[in-house]
Amino acid sequence: MDLPNAETLVAHLADRxxxxxxxxxxxxxxxxxxxxxxxxxxxxxxxxxxLGTLDISFYRDxxxxxxxxxxxxxxxxxxxxxxxxxxxxxxxxxxxxxIRAAMNELFDYGRPRAIRLAVLIDRGGRELPVCPDFVxxxxxxxxxxxxxxxxxxxxxxxxxLQS
Amino acid sequence: MRKNPQINQHGELNHLLTxxxxxxxxxxxxxxxxxxxxxxxEREVKKVPLLRGKTIxxxxxxxxxxxxTTFEIAAKRLSADVLNxxxxxxxxxxxxxxxxTVDNLSxxxxxxxxxxxxxxxxxxxxxxxxxxxxxxxxxxxxRHAHPxxxxxxxxxxxxxxxxxxxxxxAIVGDxxxxxxxxxxxxxxxxxxxxxxxxxxPKTLIPSGVEGLGVKVYHNMAAGLAGVDVVIMLRLQHERxxxxxxxxxxEYFKYYGLTxxxxxxxxxxxxxxxxxxxxxxxxxxxxVADGEQSVILPQVTFGIAVRMAVMSILASSGS
Amino acid sequence: MKLxxxxxxxxxxxxxxxxxxxxxIASGKIAxxxxxxxxxxxxxxxxxxGLVVCPGFVDLSARLREPGLEYKATLESEMEAAMAGGVxxxxxxxxxxxxxxxxxxxxxxxxxxxxxxxxxxxxxxxLTQKLEGRELTEMAELSDAGCIGFSQADAAxxxxxxxxxxxxxxxxxxxxxxxxxxxVFLSRHGVAHDGExxxxxxxSGIPSCAETVALSTILLLARETGARIHLCRLSTAAGIGMVxxxxxxxxxxxxxxxxxxVHLSESDVGFFDANCRLVPPLRTDxxxxxxxxxxADGTVDAVCSDHSPVDDDAKQVPFGEAEPGATGLELLLPLxxxxxxxxxxxxxxxxxxxxxxxxxxxxxxGGQLGxxxxxxxxxxxxxxxxxxxxxxxYSQGKNTPFLGARVQGxxxxxxxxxxxxFDRLHxxxxxxPAVS
Numbered sequence: 001m002d003l004p005n006a007e008t009l010v011a012h013l014a015d016r017x018x019x020x021x022x023x024x025x026x027x028x029x030x031x032x033x034x035x036x037x038x039x040x041x042x043x044x045x046x047x048x049x050x051l052g053t054l055d056i057s058f059y060r061d062x063x064x065x066x067x068x069x070x071x072x073x074x075x076x077x078x079x080x081x082x083x084x085x086x087x088x089x090x091x092x093x094x095x096x097x098x099i100r101a102a103m104n105e106l107f108d109y110g111r112p113r114a115i116r117l118a119v120l121i122d123r124g125g126r127e128l129p130v131c132p133d134f135v136x137x138x139x140x141x142x143x144x145x146x147x148x149x150x151x152x153x154x155x156x157x158x159x160x161l162q163s
Numbered sequence: 164m165r166k167n168p169q170i171n172q173h174g175e176l177n178h179l180l181t182x183x184x185x186x187x188x189x190x191x192x193x194x195x196x197x198x199x200x201x202x203x204x205e206r207e208v209k210k211v212p213l214l215r216g217k218t219i220x221x222x223x224x225x226x227x228x229x230x231x232t233t234f235e236i237a238a239k240r241l242s243a244d245v246l247n248x249x250x251x252x253x254x255x256x257x258x259x260x261x262x263x264t265v266d267n268l269s270x271x272x273x274x275x276x277x278x279x280x281x282x283x284x285x286x287x288x289x290x291x292x293x294x295x296x297x298x299x300x301x302x303x304x305x306r307h308a309h310p311x312x313x314x315x316x317x318x319x320x321x322x323x324x325x326x327x328x329x330x331x332x333a334i335v336g337d338x339x340x341x342x343x344x345x346x347x348x349x350x351x352x353x354x355x356x357x358x359x360x361x362x363x364p365k366t367l368i369p370s371g372v373e374g375l376g377v378k379v380y381h382n383m384a385a386g387l388a389g390v391d392v393v394i395m396l397r398l399q400h401e402r403x404x405x406x407x408x409x410x411x412x413e414y415f416k417y418y419g420l421t422x423x424x425x426x427x428x429x430x431x432x433x434x435x436x437x438x439x440x441x442x443x444x445x446x447x448x449x450v451a452d453g454e455q456s457v458i459l460p461q462v463t464f465g466i467a468v469r470m471a472v473m474s475i476l477a478s479s480g481s
Numbered sequence: 482m483k484l485x486x487x488x489x490x491x492x493x494x495x496x497x498x499x500x501x502x503x504x505x506i507a508s509g510k511i512a513x514x515x516x517x518x519x520x521x522x523x524x525x526x527x528x529x530x531g532l533v534v535c536p537g538f539v540d541l542s543a544r545l546r547e548p549g550l551e552y553k554a555t556l557e558s559e560m561e562a563a564m565a566g567g568v569x570x571x572x573x574x575x576x577x578x579x580x581x582x583x584x585x586x587x588x589x590x591x592x593x594x595x596x597x598x599x600x601x602x603x604x605x606x607x608l609t610q611k612l613e614g615r616e617l618t619e620m621a622e623l624s625d626a627g628c629i630g631f632s633q634a635d636a637a638x639x640x641x642x643x644x645x646x647x648x649x650x651x652x653x654x655x656x657x658x659x660x661x662x663x664x665v666f667l668s669r670h671g672v673a674h675d676g677e678x679x680x681x682x683x684x685s686g687i688p689s690c691a692e693t694v695a696l697s698t699i700l701l702l703a704r705e706t707g708a709r710i711h712l713c714r715l716s717t718a719a720g721i722g723m724v725x726x727x728x729x730x731x732x733x734x735x736x737x738x739x740x741x742x743v744h745l746s747e748s749d750v751g752f753f754d755a756n757c758r759l760v761p762p763l764r765t766d767x768x769x770x771x772x773x774x775x776x777a778d779g780t781v782d783a784v785c786s787d788h789s790p791v792d793d794d795a796k797q798v799p800f801g802e803a804e805p806g807a808t809g810l811e812l813l814l815p816l817x818x819x820x821x822x823x824x825x826x827x828x829x830x831x832x833x834x835x836x837x838x839x840x841x842x843x844x845x846x847g848g849q850l851g852x853x854x855x856x857x858x859x860x861x862x863x864x865x866x867x868x869x870x871x872x873x874x875y876s877q878g879k880n881t882p883f884l885g886a887r888v889q890g891x892x893x894x895x896x897x898x899x900x901x902x903f904d905r906l907h908x909x910x911x912x913x914p915a916v917s
Contacts, residue, residue, distance in 0.1 A: 055199060057199070058199070058203075058211035058212070058213045058474075059211065059212060059213075063213055063477075063478065066478075067477075067478025067479065068196070068213075068474050068475055068477075068478040070192070071195070072195070072196050072199045073199060074198055074199040074201070074202050075199070075202060076202070077206075081207070082207075104212070105211075107208070108206055108207060108208035108210065108211070109206050109207055109208075110207045168752055183681065260794065260797065260798060261798060261799070262797055262798075280799065282798075282799030282800070282801045282802055283682055283683035283684050283753070283799065283800065283801060284682065284684075284752070284753030284799045284800040284801070285799040287752050287753050288753065288797070288798070288799055288800075292797075304683070304799075305683050305684075305799075305801065306683030306684075306685075307682055307683030307684075308683065342683055345680075345681070345683060369679075369680040369686070370675050370676055370677070370679075370680060370686060370688070371676045371677030371678075371679075371680045372677075372680050374677035374680070374681070375677070375680065375681060
């Protein structure tokens with residue numbers, strides 16, 4: 001299967017988000033791929049509010065089954081969430097569970113005015129009522145396959161497929 | 164070599180009973196995880212849903228409001244249900260043994276026991292006895308260990324002095340009776356600290372302590388020379404006068420940390436104390452409240468470290 | 482009853498005998514070795530081919546827990562354990578409840594033991610009333626009732642004047658006084674050897690000097706009073722050294738060590754193993770080596786099981802609250818054999834320390850296979866390997882540091898006064914129970 005060029009998708013995605021960025025907007029990336037992507041979008045879109053990152057390990061719904069992620073990173077929300085327009089960024093949208101966890105975590109920082117969701121790839125297969133606002137590309141993937149955002153040697157985005 | 168009873172067959176930490184013999188990776192994993200919890204306390208909602216639905220018993224056979232509170236806060240910030248049991252005199256005077264108590268609480272579907280007991284080895288005893296899905300945290304057993312205190316001290320040191328390999332650390336005071344000191348000594352050595360010193364009169368130094376990996380000093384000027392971290396230990400009231408020490412005054416004069424004695428240390432040394440402090444006995448107020456003191460940050464980090472330990476234990480065996 | 486034990490390797494340390502031969506028993510005594518006496522017709526033949534035949538063991542300390550501590554063990558259960566361990570004579574310390582400080586209690590114990598028809602029981606009387614270290618007991622009366630000596634067991638006797646008077650009084654009648662040297666103040670609150678392990682585990686220590694300080698007092702008072710003193714359960718290298726010197730100087734003292742201390746050291750406490758909570762505490766490897774050296778050169782006269790059955794409830798508590806003691810009667814043989822193997826000692830020399838030597842210091846007739854001596858005999862298989870588990874033990878006390886361990890050497894058959902009182906040979910498939 002041919003995967004799209006990730007760098008091109010980033011550009012598309014940025015273009016789609018751009019009209020919606022205002023003074024109260026803030027970008028929040030979800031560890032790990034979403035944080036890379038959010039950092040890139042943050043630069044491209046010239047968002048004034050500092051970039052936020054979330055590690056949703058403490059909010060996962062499968063903790064009692066698989067335990068704590070071995071490398072938890074601190075979440076970092078360097079702005080007041082109250083009344084903010086937040087654009088939540090992740091690399092791949094699949095079941096929607098990560099987004100559910102991320103929204104729960106965001107609310108523990110305060111009450112945002114709105115949360116919008118931006119993803120590079122929407123691979124379908126939702127298990128929760130989650131719908132992205134901005135999408136790089138939609139790709140239908142069978143259940144046994146995984147798509148991931150990685151960085152190559154020159155720190156360019158690459159999409160890769162695992163079975 | 165006997166099996167380390169706190170590590171399960173998958174190499175995961177199943178109980179936290181002592182820091183002795185813990186692999187370096189596990190220790191670092193706890194400290195790294197704790198770093199993620201520090202921020203939780205600064206948010207609007209100081210709580211994460213990680214241990215929602217879990218029942219944690221604070222099983223205090225020896226009273227300690229302070230330690231119990233830090234565990235209670237940590238558990239509540241993880242959304243666990245916490246029950247405090249101060250068992251002290253009541254049930255033990257009725258002839259109920261420690262293991263009877265534990266069996267009773269296990270029958271109430273406990274997920275975790277935080278145990279404080281005046282006897283060394285009590286937490287080990289309980290850990291050996293409980294069902295495999297129950298986790299035990301030692302919150303201080305006799306003179307043996309106080310692993311979460313040891314860990315929060317490591318967290319604090321690392322916060323201010325990230326590289327242990329170049330550090331000289333001095334632990335000052337009642338080494339004989341201190342479980343905190345024993346846990347600190349093990350942790351410092353596991354983390355590769357350049358030099359660990361202990362300083363106290365001979366009546367407060369337990370025999371064979373060199374075997375734990377420390378250098379023994381009896382004089383503050385020599386012992387503090389060039390150290391980067393000073394950890395002062397609490398001197399219990401009952402030991403300030405009697406056959407171990409003649410008086411608190413004499414102790415303070417020779418072993419209390421005053422600005423003059425602090426000057427023997429390296430210029431940017433930090434001062435720590437596990438609390439509660441006896442001002443004017445082991446530490447002078449101007450040092451305790453001075454700018455080299457990191458005693459209050461210790462308390463803050465303590466909660467994050469205990470949250471980390473609880474969540475790592477709760478995720479073992481899953 | 483006439484009985485022959487055929488074809489075994491007969492070891493009699495007292496007479497330097499170690500040979501494959503037959504042992505003839507008649508009227509409860511050893512009738513002959515080698516050839517049958519004229520007109521001997523055996524009513525029973527025990528085939529001991531491949532087995533060792535030796536004197537029944539003489540144990541210098543086995544607590545039977547009667548009277549008063551029947552929840553820990555009973556005379557019945559511990560006599561079974563003694564028989565299963567090949568122990569045919571044993572000394573019991575006076576720390577029962579109440580202590581053995583009255584002739585009536587001693588007579589009752591002797592009577593109960595005799596009626597069970599098993600091991601010979603030699604009680605030690607209390608040296609002071611209620612073992613409180615204040616008033617002397619009626620030693621002469623107690624001796625008449627059957628006490629073989631006098632002891633404080635593990636109870637303190639802090640008043641050195643009382644100790645001296647007790648020794649003088651005992652010396653008047655030539656009674657032996659058994660003392661375990663341990664200074665009360667230096668051992669106060671202590672639960673483990675004062676060293677690196679105790680420091681690591683945060684356990685209160687008992688320093689070695691707790692033994693040597695008390696020992697020097699005892700040795701000086703022994704000289705002063707001329708009392709016959711037996712030193713119990715030495716545990717330190719320095720203590721062994723002091724006894725060695727005292728013996729060289731001609732002081733009439735004897736001394737024993739506990740079997741656990743011949744094998745274990747402080748590091749065996751591991752992670753607070755309450756089964757290793759013993760009195761005296763397990764000490765260092767160097768101390769253990771010194772104990773073995775003392776046994777080899779005769780400074781230490783005997784090894785005892787120091788059998789102290791403890792109920793589970795008293796052990797399933799934190800280490801420092803656990804009651805000291807371990808079951809030992811049934812491990813005396815395998816642990817003696819293990820010690821002999823490890824130190825490459827000839828079997829007869831190791832067995833001497835649990836047969837002839839303790840019998841000699843007690844002044845009793847057992848512990849040997851000389852013609853005319855009581856036919857107290859142990860037949861054992863030196864090669865059988867077995868696992869020490871709760872079910873394998875006859876003693877009511879199941880706690881031992883060796884729980885779960887595999888040991889080598891098992892008693893097959895025990896005879897007291899010519900009667901077979903324990904027999905594991907019956908029902909064995911491998912070896913035919915040869916009963917004629």
